[in-house]
Amino acid sequence: ADVTLRVTLQLPLKSHLGQNMVLFEKEVEEKSGGAIDVEIYDSATLYKDKEVPAAVGSGSIEMGVVSLTRYVGDVPAVDIFYQPFLFDTEAKVRSAVAKGSTVRAPLDAAIAETGSTVLWWQAYGGAVLLSKEEPVKTPADMVGKKVRVFGKTLGDFVTATGGAPTLVSGSEQYLAYQRGTVDLGMTGVSGVASRKLWEVMDTITITNHADIEFIVVVNTDFWNELSEEHKEIIAAAGLVAEADVRDRMTSIEADAYSLAEENGMTLYTPTAEEVSEWRAASEPVYEAFTEQAGDLGATVLNAAKAL
Amino acid sequence: MSVTRLFDWLNRVGTALASCLFVAAGAMLTYEVIARYFFTKPTSWAAELSQMCLIWGALLAMASLLSKRQHIQVDAVVQLLPGHVVRWVDMLVLMVVGIFSGVVTWYGFEIFYDSFIRGRTTGSMLNIPIWIVELAVPVGFFMLTLQCVYEIKRTLFRVVSPAEGVSS
């Protein structure tokens, strides 16, 4: 092969993001007639999620899959997708993440300044709350509870609603719920099945209070040195992969919910009034975001509200 | 003589700081458990600051561990060799360590400098500039590189053999 694209991926190959990379690999290798070789290093053998922005930006590796909000250190505005209940319907998510949309385009441009070019976005689904016996209907159910979080903005959200945010890693999640280290759980819905969380929690509140997105980035210097033909092949394959994973996400989430139900979990969807209570309680989070994320933050927030 | 003193002083400061940082990490995390368990008010800073203590502590003490031969190593075979051979093997060992730490210093500085000029932050609960953490790598490995050069010089001119260096 003339060009080797090494990709670091945190999740295992059999996860839906891993399968999406395999699809990309097939597309690229087929369309280039084997001139471009894609090598996927899955399960964080090379880099953990938090190391990927620096690894790709510095050219340590050509490509990487990373959760969007990992860029928050460089581009605080990416946390727009963790703003509680901002993207609470699939339609809103779809228009926000579309290539060139008023929300996504400014973020892609800002990320480009870190030395990484965004190829495509991968859907991962919404964040939900897990609990025992009772659903978490309103912010009142959070008061005084220890809640698992992953990241600062979600921590702010928990604080704003009266809970105590506690950072628990993915691998300690199961035991943290089982042993009651935290009272309430928070995860993307696919995490429920992959970690068999129904053994330790019995209720899912489908809050979709945050939208979890992954992005596939390529080192910009490397990208610029590619021939136009190769760039086109890779970009086209990225578009195919992007459309595929976005369309499949809906059914993946539906399957995850029915699997959770089969395993004895109760699902609860908050009513419109409850959601507006959540929104009201989240006001300090939006304020903190506006303060920290600067002009870019204001731009994407307005764009998001206009959707 | 004054160079020897300078290195001794640097290493003493490095190890003393490292010990203090680790003890401080223990204190912060104890506070965190009490705050969380008894008052349901987890701190936003304990986890991250204690992690910084670990990073800086480990890297500051590295050079001292080398000078006192406290890094974990496999002694069984070298002990069977005659003395003058051991001296040359030791030189090579120090060069391996020195080359490695020199390269890490260089690239570690690059990582630090990049974050410094970009104003990158940790993006975590505390959201502090990330270079505060990354600076520990070039600093610690620069100290280690210097220590290697110094030890090579000592071995070459046989001021003390490395084995005796422990007690001297």
Add this chain to the structure above:
Amino acid sequence: MTVVIILACLFTLLLARVPVAFALGFLGLAMLVVGGFSPLMAPQAILSTLDGFILLAVPLFLLMSNVLLKAGVGADLFNAVQAWVGHWPGGIAVATILSCAFFAAISGSSVATAATIGTVAIPEMISRGYDRRFVYGLLAAGGTLGILIPPSIPMIVYGFVTEESVIALFLAGIGPGMVLVALFIGYSMIYARFINRNKSPAKASGAERRKATIRALPSIALATLIMTGIYSGAFTPTEAAAIGFSAALLITAVFLRSLSWAKFKEAAHESMVTTVAILLIIAGAKIFGKAIALYRIPQDISVMISENFGTPLGFILVISVVLLVMGLVFEALSMVLIMTPVLLPGAIGLGFDPIWFGIYMVILVECALITPPVGLNLYVIQSVAKSSLGDVCRGVLPFLVLMLLTVVLLYLLPDMALYIPFKL
């Protein structure tokens, strides 16, 4: 072929006495450069290793056990246990094993356990007429309980590398730890009854028992606090270590008044040195691990395993032999760090539970600690007892057999490890 060259380079560097951390780091860096990969990976790997929250537990558990050690808790524990079981046949041997087990519950290291209990138990046992070799073997092997009974530094490292739950590993170590304690005790009683008859001390009076127990109570209470804290979910492992350290300070400096400022400084310094040595090895292994991943070596070995060992039993037999042979010369932690990424994918493919596999690795690491020529516990006992290495090595043999028996039991009854974390 590449694998052979890499292994040859690694062995040369290690045997030339390049510190393990730098041998792994240097070789990994060289492989990156040769393969055309960016050397930036090296500092990135070091930073990401030291940035692991779970690894904070390493200095804190070491601080806890060193504070207790400097305050003389080993002797208190041994005296208390001896007051209760000393008069049994083989009573002092039984007391030694139980003391090792208790100390293991507050220490994450085998060396510390062997040294602490050895210092008090060896003179006592020898003065009671026990055979030297038996005594040395018992202490070297009993010390290895330090890493099987939680807390355990190799388990923390395994959990860090594999991203498995350290709490689950801790809980899974309890069952096999108990089994090993029972086997050691059974063997000691048979040995004292039939092979090396010796006089047990007179049964301690109630007053003596009470006095000795009160003295040891704080450390037993501390072990209980840590275990229930971890088990109930009140603490993460790192927090448990911090609480343990603070509680150890409180007990020794305030209640027992057996820890002076000078001793505290010694404890802090020694913990720091061990921590730095361990963390750097992990960082070096991470660089090496990335390099072999880029050369696709774990993947190739995983494929080779699945093609050649169709059955779990065949796989376990072969890797047990490999690990035992490696354990002859390898330092224990480096073994976990080098072999886990290579073996675990294959093991999971054959249906082994990753937590179970961690416990299995820990027991084989324990074997490595007591097999010559390189076995840290052998050296510790040799220096504590001022004896010949040969005597220690011969004494250890029967205990090695018992440890391998535990591996067999663990294979036949996986629940021995998995029941407590997942089914209780």
